Amino acid sequence: NGNTAESLDYEVIENQAYRYEQAQRGKLYVGYQVVVKWFLALLIGIGTGLAAVFINISVENFAGWKFSLTFSIIQRSYFAGFVIYVLINLVLVFSSVYIVTHFAPAAAGSGIPEIKGYLNGLDIPGILLFRTLIGKIFGSIGSVGGGLALGKEGPLVHTGACIASLLGQGGSTKYHLSLRWLQVFKSDRDRRDLVTCGCAAGVAAAFRAPVGGVLFALEEVTSWWRSQLMWRVFFTSAVVAVVVRTAMGWCKSGKCGHFGSGGFIIWDTSDGQEDYSFGELLPMAVIGVIGGLLGALFNQLTLHITYWRRNYLHKNGNRVKIIEACLISVITSAISFGLPLLRKCNPCPESDPECPRPPGMYGNYVNFYCGKDKEYNDLATIFFNTQDDAIRNLFSAKTIHEFSAQSLLTFLVMFYTLAVVTFGTAVPAGQFVPGIMIGSTYGRLVGMFVVNFYKKPNVEEGTYALLGAASFLGGSMRMTVSLCVIMVEITNNLKLLPLIMLVLLISKAVGDAFNEGLYEQQARLRGIPLLESRPKYQMRNMKAKEACGNQKVVSFPRIVKVADVVSILQSNIHNGFPVIDHTRNGETLVIGLVLRSHLLVLLQSKVDFQHSPLPCDPTGVSKSIRHNFSEFVKPVSSKGISIEDIHLSSDDLEMYIDLAPFLNPSPYVVPEDMSLTKVYNLFRQLGLRHIFVVPRASRVVGLITRKDLLIED
Amino acid sequence: NGNTAESLDYEVIENQAYRYEQAQRGKLYVGYQVVVKWFLALLIGIGTGLAAVFINISVENFAGWKFSLTFSIIQRSYFAGFVIYVLINLVLVFSSVYIVTHFAPAAAGSGIPEIKGYLNGLDIPGILLFRTLIGKIFGSIGSVGGGLALGKEGPLVHTGACIASLLGQGGSTKYHLSLRWLQVFKSDRDRRDLVTCGCAAGVAAAFRAPVGGVLFALEEVTSWWRSQLMWRVFFTSAVVAVVVRTAMGWCKSGKCGHFGSGGFIIWDTSDGQEDYSFGELLPMAVIGVIGGLLGALFNQLTLHITYWRRNYLHKNGNRVKIIEACLISVITSAISFGLPLLRKCNPCPESDPECPRPPGMYGNYVNFYCGKDKEYNDLATIFFNTQDDAIRNLFSAKTIHEFSAQSLLTFLVMFYTLAVVTFGTAVPAGQFVPGIMIGSTYGRLVGMFVVNFYKKPNVEEGTYALLGAASFLGGSMRMTVSLCVIMVEITNNLKLLPLIMLVLLISKAVGDAFNEGLYEQQARLRGIPLLESRPKYQMRNMKAKEACGNQKVVSFPRIVKVADVVSILQSNIHNGFPVIDHTRNGETLVIGLVLRSHLLVLLQSKVDFQHSPLPCDPTGVSKSIRHNFSEFVKPVSSKGISIEDIHLSSDDLEMYIDLAPFLNPSPYVVPEDMSLTKVYNLFRQLGLRHIFVVPRASRVVGLITRKDLLIED
Ligand SMILES: Nc1ncnc2c1ncn2[C@@H]1O[C@H](COP(=O)(O)OP(=O)(O)OP(=O)(O)O)[C@@H](O)[C@H]1O
Ligand SMILES: Nc1ncnc2c1ncn2[C@@H]1O[C@H](COP(=O)(O)OP(=O)(O)OP(=O)(O)O)[C@@H](O)[C@H]1O
Ligand SMILES: [Mg+2]
Ligand SMILES: [Mg+2]
CATH class of the missing domain: 1.10.3080.10 (Clc chloride channel)
Incomplete structure (x- = not known):
């Protein structure tokens, strides 16, 4: 339950x-x-x-x-x-x-x-x-x-x-x-x-x-x-x-x-x-x-x-x-x-x-x-x-x-x-x-x-x-x-x-x-899994990586075929998916998190389907105006739409979507060997839903302290 | 002030x-x-x-x-x-x-x-x-x-x-x-x-x-x-x-x-x-x-x-x-x-x-x-x-x-x-x-x-x-x-x-x-820079990277010469430093954050100095027992020791320290293009002192949701 x-x-x-x-x-x-x-x-x-x-x-x-x-x-x-x-x-x-x-x-x-x-x-x-x-x-x-x-x-x-x-x-x-x-x-x-x-x-x-x-x-x-x-x-x-x-x-x-x-x-x-x-x-x-x-x-x-x-x-x-x-x-x-x-x-x-x-x-x-x-x-x-x-x-x-x-x-x-x-x-x-x-x-x-x-x-x-x-x-x-x-x-x-x-x-x-x-x-x-305010004692000895078990992360590429979206959404019950892009020199890059509910809105409205598997114009804002922010809002206390409710023609299924405008560009991330106590505090105190566990960074771009956050109006 | x-x-x-x-x-x-x-x-x-x-x-x-x-x-x-x-x-x-x-x-x-x-x-x-x-x-x-x-x-x-x-x-x-x-x-x-x-x-x-x-x-x-x-x-x-x-x-x-x-x-x-x-x-x-x-x-x-x-x-x-x-x-x-x-x-x-x-x-x-x-x-x-x-x-x-x-x-x-x-x-x-x-x-x-x-x-x-x-x-x-x-x-x-x-x-x-x-x-x-509970409005449009300005991050390698520690600590007033290690295949890796106060304790006690620039035995716990945790505790409401108080012989200065046992292995990190509002909330709500700004991750190792944190005793 x-x-x-x-x-x-x-x-x-x-x-x-x-x-x-x-x-x-x-x-x-x-x-x-x-x-x-x-x-x-x-x-x-x-x-x-x-x-x-x-x-x-x-x-x-x-x-x-x-x-x-x-x-x-x-x-x-x-x-x-x-x-x-x-x-x-x-x-x-x-x-x-x-x-x-x-x-x-x-x-x-x-x-x-x-x-x-x-x-x-x-x-x-x-x-x-x-x-x-x-x-x-x-x-x-x-x-x-x-x-x-x-x-x-x-x-x-x-x-x-x-x-x-x-x-x-x-x-x-x-x-x-x-x-x-x-x-x-x-x-x-x-x-x-x-x-x-x-x-x-x-x-x-x-x-x-x-x-x-x-x-x-x-x-x-x-x-x-x-x-x-x-x-x-x-x-x-x-x-x-x-x-x-x-x-x-x-x-x-x-x-x-x-x-x-x-x-x-x-x-x-x-x-x-x-x-x-x-x-x-x-x-x-x-x-x-x-x-x-x-x-x-x-x-x-x-x-x-x-x-x-x-x-x-x-x-x-x-x-x-x-x-x-x-x-x-x-x-x-x-x-x-x-x-x-x-x-x-x-x-x-x-x-x-x-x-x-x-x-x-x-x-x-x-x-x-x-x-x-x-x-x-x-x-x-x-x-x-x-x-x-x-x-x-x-x-x-x-x-x-x-x-x-x-x-x-x-x-x-x-x-x-x-x-x-x-x-x-x-x-x-x-x-x-x-x-x-x-x-x-x-x-x-x-x-x-x-x-x-x-x-x-x-x-x-x-x-x-x-x-x-x-x-x-x-x-x-x-x-x-x-x-x-x-x-x-x-x-x-x-x-x-x-x-x-x-x-x-x-x-x-x-x-x-x-x-x-x-x-x-x-x-x-009643099957309401409350997160208590205090992390469990044994979390001190666990790493973030261990909490994920050996799950295979289900993720999306930036430009994805509609048929793939449908099949991925049908194949699991997860609600959040990392979106991975490729840079010019072939490296992969995590560019954000996309929610199932937002994907469903996209599939239902169809206006964002495109024929080419290329990124949409990055400078044009036109893309975003197609969707009002309120369209993505989940109705209160109800399930919203589900993937079964969406019917797409075979033409639609052959099209592509560029997910970049719709994803959350900066989900919270933790390095894989952070202790679970810290992850717990982060999750609980900020009221999060998804945290990405990522490999250790290769370098530090900058360091933020109190002084950097003291910005005057 | x-x-x-x-x-x-x-x-x-x-x-x-x-x-x-x-x-x-x-x-x-x-x-x-x-x-x-x-x-x-x-x-x-x-x-x-x-x-x-x-x-x-x-x-x-x-x-x-x-x-x-x-x-x-x-x-x-x-x-x-x-x-x-x-x-x-x-x-x-x-x-x-x-x-x-x-x-x-x-x-x-x-x-x-x-x-x-x-x-x-x-x-x-x-x-x-x-x-x-x-x-x-x-x-x-x-x-x-x-x-x-x-x-x-x-x-x-x-x-x-x-x-x-x-x-x-x-x-x-x-x-x-x-x-x-x-x-x-x-x-x-x-x-x-x-x-x-x-x-x-x-x-x-x-x-x-x-x-x-x-x-x-x-x-x-x-x-x-x-x-x-x-x-x-x-x-x-x-x-x-x-x-x-x-x-x-x-x-x-x-x-x-x-x-x-x-x-x-x-x-x-x-x-x-x-x-x-x-x-x-x-x-x-x-x-x-x-x-x-x-x-x-x-x-x-x-x-x-x-x-x-x-x-x-x-x-x-x-x-x-x-x-x-x-x-x-x-x-x-x-x-x-x-x-x-x-x-x-x-x-x-x-x-x-x-x-x-x-x-x-x-x-x-x-x-x-x-x-x-x-x-x-x-x-x-x-x-x-x-x-x-x-x-x-x-x-x-x-x-x-x-x-x-x-x-x-x-x-x-x-x-x-x-x-x-x-x-x-x-x-x-x-x-x-x-x-x-x-x-x-x-x-x-x-x-x-x-x-x-x-x-x-x-x-x-x-x-x-x-x-x-x-x-x-x-x-x-x-x-x-x-x-x-x-x-x-x-x-x-x-x-x-x-x-x-x-x-x-x-x-x-x-x-x-x-x-x-x-x-x-x-x-x-009185020069007490309070962080308010609400982030400033203009932070919405700023990225974490921007908050750091174009600062050059002062960091330490894992094994560092004592003379270098002293000169770095003397050359700035920062209190936290990233520690960077090299993997076998030459890549760099951020392995943690070391505090100035902890470095000073190490310099003062000298017991951790070693002659070789090689990592100390990673399996031996012996290293850590040399220091009680309470030695690292800062005295209440006073400055503690400062780098000027420490006097080292020239022999000492030629030795090395392995910082690995003394660093905080998992400081909180944020990707460089996270909006400053989110960084602010993280900093303020968890009561942090340092946050590392790192490049976007190349892959997601795992995903943590509520279910992963519901661990029974
Ligand atoms: N995209 C994903 N890829 C792989 N594993 C995932 C993914 N999303 C969630 N999980 C894992 O699947 C398990 C069940 O999570 P679930 O699918 O219920 O998450 P969710 O529905 O996204 O979040 P919630 O149920 O809290 O709304 C968890 O252990 C979680 O770590
Ligand atoms: N290791 C570092 N390398 C580069 N810049 C740093 C480093 N540490 C702090 N800074 C930057 O220097 C500025 C002054 O920070 P300061 O040195 O006072 O930090 P701190 O003393 O470590 O933290 P605090 O003063 O809050 O105790 C800040 O803008 C901060 O981002
Ligand atoms: Mg779920
Ligand atoms: Mg300072």
Whole structure:
């Protein structure tokens, strides 16, 4: 599978058409491009913000309506309530899985591994299409609204990336929604910048964490970085924050139905624990260790299940996927409704007049199947609730002893199992919120223990829940800085930063001892061969030559017969070919690299075919004007034309093409005995696709140092 | 000047000694290295944190003692108070400038341009020495405590970098403080990582902003980035935050003298303005424009003054520098004491029982030369105060109409002038806090206008002051993301992020229209030739060959006579030379690059001299063991040996050296007609020092794609 993925061309192909186009462009065009860039950043921000608001309002309304209906029914009959609850969830999940399987298969899962792959330089078919965007948005409304043990944050990142990519094309060409004046960015390189913005915007929208979004894009997703881009990415994230904030302000007046304070995950703990004693560091370290262990276990279990699903279950077609998702939905509903029923209610604490809360309202202390009036069901508070509210309850401060250890343990085991099983079904699914749920449960457990043991007035169970959440995410996703900042931003509490960091340090180290991070692992499983930032250790002892094995390089002469081009292209699947010319005195000379996609464009258009096997007029620019640079642009996220699609007459096949104007005249080269570590750094840091391995040079023409590159304008 | 700066060698020189050393190291050594790395990060954090605490406590105590003494004296005689005030300031400033001029000349200024240059790959003599560290710490205590219009934040960044570099050497070898077991990092590359950590730690310590520190290092200072490093940098910053917090907690009980709530710049505005109407965006944009204009003007003025100082004033030696600094100190003292005297006092607002505050205490509403008891002097509140307290007063919320427009304007003009004049004196000097002072003054002015005009209850002058501060820093330093995050962290108010960003966007754009950022400009002026991240536009049309001009490459044969080595090294100042070998059939072959510093080591040690002009035994490893890899390591921040220091007998000169084991066998090469843009990207992104320009290859031995680099462990 990994062998079929093709790479993106981040390199600028400086062929004649490109140079001609560059020369044509005036100063004004550069200014225009800058304006469009920032305008696109603005649009990406607005688009992603609105998508996030739409998803959240929809989910909250579906879920709110579901819960209030169920609550009103269980006043009379618990059984009828149960049936209604299961059915509503089933319908929502079914619609989600139906959309994904029949309409947008690339929308399944979280999408972060795929975006990571894209920004690492891999062309993964279908991930940035309009239909994927639609599938992602509506699919995650269904799956999250349907109460599955998954989140909407990962899908939002993918959504942001899709929006960015579509805007960069000036809309979707397939659905005739394109705007020509936005189409100034046509290379993979420009798209990469936009997708980076979109990705940061997605995180910013999901967590209302603009700084976290930038850091996430920087740390987790992109493989390269340009500091010029940073400001634009940050701008996009801030636009998202403004859009979301405005929308939420607008919703405060009650215009958004059930969408109230909930929806966006902001769990303000700024009124929580301010200070900590050194003695508390031990239980916090314990939380870190638990997080590392449970996170690594989560990765391992999902790895096996995904592997099994892919190789056995999902081989049987869409029907199986649908049945599977529906089954999981029913089981999830049954457990989340049934388990709280078995639980004995607790009496309300005297101090809180809001206990139990009226049915259908948000908050702690739900009265669910309780005998007396002044009682609440702690398991239902977290289980029979939207995940956002459950987390808010788990994080809540000043509510010591709200939850019993037994309830939390039950919830932890059940929810962990559900999250593992749900992972990998054919619905859009994020792992952030489930991770926070799991983590905050055991975090609160530890917190309860600490409260009982340390008996300090300022220890808050909610703070421990927060640390637990960080530890589980760290143990599973192995994110560090960005996760830290995201946790700080969503809890609006800067003071906990060192504690979160401590916990993350430990949980990441523990997790790393067992396996790799969730995203890397999933990428590998899906055949997305990511290049890590660090070269492998054994590369130090390898030479560039060895990496190529004893491959016979397939190359083209400068003037080549059309029939030869066709037969060479048919005979292999390579995408780049060296072009070799002969000098007057018979020596050979590597004059550049020609891409398969460009050759195909030439074969299709036929205008460059010539009868004579002699070079075309080297002085005439006329040649290059036959082709606009944009003709060579590969369509986004699709295969483009293939050699089988091209039909040539036998006359055509007898003609010749001069490749000189169309090749990339200066691909990067390395001498054959350079160590592979260096080659790796070159390849990875510059985001290359092809490197030529050449013999050692016979002489040095010149030497370039810093001083030679300090050219003044 | 720019032509004398040498570069750092970030590249790994894979010569025989290196490879031998690599082969010797077991798994255990790698683990040891990781442990030492993290331990060093911890030490850097603790060291920088303690340095910051020390500087702050000292400054606050000097300043606090100065003000309380002056206040107690002016109860009786304003003139005596004035004299005392001027004298104390003079003594402090004198000690600072004396330390700097006589002991640590590299400690003058903010140090950020130098650190930027270092991390860009330039070796600037003296910036990372122990004496510089000492000069920086004590110098900034004197200059800040002495009330000059400068800050201690820039110097703290430099301090952090020094601490990191010294720790990386295992202490200062000159002062016999070295620890051998810490010395595992000896290449420029490793030092670079440490200095990056130190730099982030410095920002984190200066602003108590760990996230801002990481982003500052990432955006402003480093030219390259490795995502593995990020987590370590963040860890260092968080350690700093913990150290500073612990120290401040300890000081709360009054053990630190005058160091109370002040000192560290944390201006908590979290109780300030929460919301903003769209109508307020216009005045905020105006603040952005003002910031851009004033910032650009600041850069321009300081550019001219620095230029003048360097070429005329400071040519006359240290005595002039000392007199200059003392003069400025007297003027600053006179203005800050005298101007408030001329100002009429305002009656205290009824609502505030703490007006006027008792002399010697912190807070708003100082009674300075007021006739009546219930009056305060608004100009003295900001002028006759430490800068930190002045900013706190300017940022303060719920104090509408505290300042009169006239006072603010007076202050703005005077302080701006003082900041411009003070910039470039021979004392450690940061521009952050003066920038915040200037910005918040006009910000508050705009805020007062808005309060009068809009008459909304929730508009706060303090918020506008904050935005003004951001705008001035943006207009002068042109920092973006990191500045935004730092402002948010120091004010502890996440909600203002979009507003700060808006203001920064505008002020940076306005400033960029006039000139370049403060740091770039100062680096240029000091002959630090920074390579920007973006290649120049005209490089597109240049070839690699053109960049070398028609230089004659100085190269070595493989086996070279010692006399030739000496004469070649004496005849030029280049630092890298190609080594050319001959094959059996008489062809030449470039076999690598040898560094001047390595040649000098060989000449000095003499053990590799041989009598015959034949290659040494290629199979024997014995050769390489003669040299330990660490012998080739250049000492940090010093020139190392030079060819003049080496004395060879005439016998020695007749011998030969085989360079093969000592050269870097695979320097990066580019074909001669590669466009300079690509060469630039290669050079800059990989942090290179030398690139060979070679003729086009005659054939392609192999082709490396992603698949060839996906090697499993
Ligand atoms: N022109 C060529 N001649 C010979 N071998 C090649 C050529 N191009 C690629 N290879 C080799 O073939 C193997 C498969 O590469 P592949 O054909 O997938 O490269 P590509 O399609 O050009 O690049 P990518 O798949 O990354 O887009 C690699 O080991 C590569 O080194
Ligand atoms: N071996 C050499 N032969 C010929 N020209 C050289 C050689 N090395 C450098 N140059 C050229 O000399 C000029 C000055 O370079 P310089 O000698 O300062 O390089 P360096 O000292 O090796 O590198 P740096 O100064 O960046 O440390 C540059 O234009 C460079 O291209
Ligand atoms: Mg391929
Ligand atoms: Mg030089």
